[in-house]
Amino acid sequence: MSSESEKDKERLVQAAKTFFFHMQDLASFTNALTELFNSSMNTQILLMTVKEDGNVKDVFEQMLKIFKEMQSAVAAKQDKLQSEPLSSKIATAMCSVVEKGSSVKELQQSAKEMFKHVHTPVIVSVLNSGNILESLESSLSALLKYPIMNLQLSDFCRKDTKEQSDATTSEKSPRPGPSKDTTIDALKKLQVALNTENAKDTIESAADQMEQIVKTMGPILEILQKAIKTMETKFSVFKKAKN
Structure with a gap:
């Protein structure tokens, strides 16, 4: 095999391994986003x-469904917020508290109760920003x-039995690569x-396509990471303000 073919084969192997790890990250980030979403909404x-x-x-379809x-x-x-604006809720609740002649302490407690769910639209604004x-x-x-x-995911990279054993004994084991x-x-x-019709070099063509797939996945990971970080920051700020 020529040096060019060997180089293309290595490109394909590396792109496949990167794809495998990207898939793991996509699942992890999607679940992190889902947990934030569930707790907020x-x-x-x-x-x-x-x-x-x-x-x-199957993995991509799970993500799309989520x-x-x-x-x-x-x-x-959004429909609920538009049909019943927060300002209207607050005004109605405050009038009720005043009419009852509540004390300052009771008024403060009522205000706390009213605002405890105000953070819910935060996730809506984050997800809507930039669509x-x-x-x-x-x-x-x-x-x-x-x-x-x-x-299958295992077609891109698979942990060897030995590597799995080593991984359990070392907390900082690097991600394992594919076996020979x-x-x-x-x-x-x-x-x-990935075979394309009329491709002169199937290995080179497959490597090119695999690298393009990995490149396409990059922005998805970035969007998920940014959304998670933004939401965590906003929720943290809200909790501090509320306390």
Whole structure:
């Protein structure tokens, strides 16, 4: 095999391994976002479950389902806020407290009760800024068009038995790479899945496509990370202000 082919094979292996780790990160970030969303919006959206013997398509479809459920919850919350503005709620509640001739302490307690759920729209504003959910849906839909959707995650990278054992004995073990046998098997499957008609070099073509897929996943990870960080910051500020 020529040096060019060896180089393309290495590119394909590295892109496949990066894809595998990106998929793990996507699942982790999506679940982190879902947990924040559930706690803030009082929803019960199920977290993702990712198995190495599961298809890539299944993972992306789980994510799409989660983001669609979030969109529905956000839309419902916005409709409710528009139909019953917060200012109206506060005015009505304050009038009721005053009419009852409540003391200053009782007034303060009532105000606390009224404002304890004011943070809920925070997540709505964060997700709506930059159309986060729509952007995530669009990017995932684009990824679903690639010809690797029916491959299993284990086709991209698989932990060896020895590596799994080592990982349990070391807290800071690096992420394991694919075994030699797995790499050969994965290369064959990837080349078949990514084979394009009239491609002069199937390895080079497969490597190019795999790198493009990884590149497409980058912005999705960035959007999720930014959304999670923004929400955590805003919730922290709100809690301090409330206390």
